[in-house]
Amino acid sequence: MYQALYRKWRPQVFSDVVGQEHITSVLQHQVSSGKLSHAYMFCGSRGTGKTTCAKLLAKAANCTNLQNGNPCNECDSCKQINAGTCVDVVELDAASNNGVDNIRSLCDEVVFPPSVVKKRVYIVDEVHMLSASAFNALLKTLEEPPEHALFILATTELQKVPATIMSRCQRFDFSRIKKEKIVDRLMEICSNEGINMEREAAVIIANLSDGAMRDALSLLESCASKGGFITTEYVINLLGLSNKEQLIELIYSCAKQNTVRALTITDELHEKNGDITSCFFELLSICRDILIVKNVSSPSRFINCTETELNRLTEISEILSNDTLSYFIDELKKFINSPDSFGVNKKVSAEITVIKMTSPSAIKSFDALSDRISRLEETIKSGVVVEKNSTPVKEKIKTSKKEDPPTPEVVVEEETKEKSKPKSTSNKDVFEHVNELVKKFGEKESMKQFFLAKAKMKLQSGTLVVIADDFVIQMLNTPSCTSHILECAREFDSTIENVQFFNEKAQQSTQNSDLDTL
Template sequence: MSYTALYRKWRPLVFEDVVEQEHVVRTIKNTVKSERIGHAYLFCGTRGTGKTTMAKIFARAINCLDTKDGDPCNECEICKGILNDSILDVVEIDAASNNSVDNIREIRDEVVYAPSQARYKVYIIDEVHMLSAGAFNALLKTLEEPPAHVVFILATTDPHKLPATILSRCQRFDFKKITPGSIAERVKVVAGASGISLEDDAALLIARLADGAMRDALSILDQCISVGNKDISHQDVLNVIGIVSDDFISEIVDHIKDTNVEGLVNGVERLSSNGRDILRFASDLVMYFRNLLLCKITDNPAGIIDVSRQYLDNMMQQSEAFTRERIISIIKELSAFESQLKYALNQRVFLEVMLISISVGNYGQGEGNNALADRITDLENAIRSGAGAAQPRSGSDAAPAADFAALGRTSEKVLDRMPPVPDGGGVQNPFAPPSAADSKASGGSTASAAGTGGNNLAAHQPLEVWPEVMTELKASGRMMLVTYLASTRAVAGDESTILVVFPEGVGSFKNVVAKPEYVEVLYNVLQKKLGRQVRIKFINEEELGNIVPGPVSEKSEEQESTLLKNAREIAGKLNVHLDIIDE
């Protein structure tokens, strides 16, 4: 005789053998005992939860000649005939392959005939959601008013795909996923009856892999038994299914926590060389961080997480090294990565890059948007200036001086690789009129510039409101512009020109800041702080020596002439705009 798969051999024969569907069992048994048999039933639920099994038991129970407390006896002629398919009054149809209108028309033509041996003619239509729209329409009238000797039992994993007209004509029963504990217990019973010793950890792992489906659990057990070992361990199940252990995932999490890039790369190498499923590993890693989050935020994680005490203690310890925000951020990053991984050409490289970026990227470690922006500003200032250490802001973590210095040396190469933009000299504000300072900046020979450069550098007056301008930009959320201007200083070229000076090494940023959108923002802030219209020129430090400072006069209200005061008072009383042109 040919071998029978475990999930078929151990299919329940009575209602009590159906695992964790008591709410359905109780109602169906009472239906049989009271003989209140409906004409249509709908069994919904995920795969492997007992829908078809329940339908077959129910079909035998309503036709059994000697029921026992609502259960079929499985010994009478009718029960045996249904079990060995010799009685044709119970028909099981796969709607996935028989979904046309013609298939349903055959049923509609057959239901008018009385059953040959049994009391009821039962049609079990599995995966009923696969029927076509025409087939549903053909079934509709028959399902609503079938003959008294006909019972329809529909089973589906996607009830939302059924038309409302079908749903309203059926008694609906929803099957729930089976818990890992119940699956593990059932699997151990089956293994023991098969002469196999199954470890508790191995049974629990099989239950977790089954994801609430008893059929999947028995199929995994069947595969493990096929290896030929009489004793099945936790590692045997891992090897058969091709997944990694919790110890390996815990090791990867430790490498992420310690920013151990070499350990992450070696771990991916072991994962790939052992032929493990990279996509499954990514899914298991997401679940592991989910467990870490539960350890972080719940008082009793043991009641939620289905792992042994040893692994739970390790998770509790690991969760202390992460903040709640960082774990949530990592879960989001890994979830997004998991959806992209299945389409990646080189999954191994993609996994390495993602693990490294999560480890060194410090997702979710900022104390807020403002604190994070401040830390970025401090860091970029240190990179541009090449400083060994930056003074940390109050309330933020101070990075070691050696780390800033090393990061600065590394980032210099990144800045050098930025694509050069043709340098057109000083970039003027498009909103301001031309000034004589341009001719002064472009005039003169190299020799004269060299002779007077030092005096010109000293003669330019620094713009006192420049720190206030930077603060205003930061408060308005212009963090990118603040980053580019962080190492600059501003001086007065003349009364109507502001020179923004970029130090040596960051001159390439001058062309970036010269974009119209940045110029307009900076112009509006400067005009607000100075109270007058100005021109903006972006120059390098060495160019400042060639620009001869023009006369700059800071006129206060006390220094203005009596005529100007009177003019301003009259304009204020008349509520008219007054332009004073000083030539």
């Protein structure tokens, strides 16, 4: 009968367990020296070998022919445990047997000696799922169990296990398995199973497994189901991943502030993968890699990529500053954590995020200008006069009067200049609350605040005229945005009756034609 790869290749001795040598060596020594504890707590993330080590410990504790602390897998007890037919080795899933009655029946059975093997072993998986009353029922038995009993508790959420239970167990923390070891194990299994696979494809599987060997073997089985040679491209297409080269090119386009190219790649990613949010998760990882390349002398220790990809990341790191990379990471995290990333309009939100990333200086300059204007307004309201700038000016005037007394010619020239100056724009045509309006608008339309910040505004006969380029007008000229702009503007000037959008280039061409006429 066919068996899944992760079951078929489950380690049969402690030395076969990958990436947990700090635990297996201790258990192996305890078995060989006959100093087993009565209770163990195995904790760690999924797929790291907790249940595997529990079964190995159960076999080793009952093996009649130990091989340097490892079970022989040939005696009757080892064969029964491997086949799952040993009545004295009990596996209990606490997720589905979490009631106090289940634990009470277990405690009642503990007092009876094993019928076949030396020790009666209880493996309780996901022990954190037990109820409070179930933990209390287990407590006394766990504290003073019979000599023939061995408890092995496993959990992925140690913080949910009561301290009273923890204090009665020997604790072992299973770490995530390193990606290099997962890749080596995958290639070894492929060699034995007759599966042909590129090592780069194994690297992709190892990255997706997140340190869990079981997950890696399940992914390998999915990829190997079609037969033939497993290439990197096939793994990417089968698992619905984004092409890393394409993602790196997107970051490069943002670094070069090439908005058109960046939006084109975003559209291609959306059409190919469907889930743009998963692509942005990978973009976040790439930005992290670039940050490491920029700040670490030997980045290959901390990132998993090919030599070609590393050279590309190095090229991008020379273009971007740490501040800009941090800004990219913040914008990607905002998109990933926002409700829009899972909504029907996530493509629009993704495109807006990409546009922000292609013009980070505009955002930063707007924020800095807004803060500066706010400080100046506070200074004007308080009536504080800055004397540092005024004193040197007065001294300059006095000095100039002493050294260069004015002549009639100079006075005439100054008067002529004053006459030739154009008249200042009337205050009625100036909208003085631009920054406040942008902030108010951001509370209602957070994803489009950036576009309004790039626009200019003025008043004309009760109309708020918004001047911007075609793309900004296209993003803002919707019924929802227009009503919100009008609503926010009327908070500062009640005479405003409507909002009109005007193309910036058209205005410049009109002004140029007026000058030509003059």
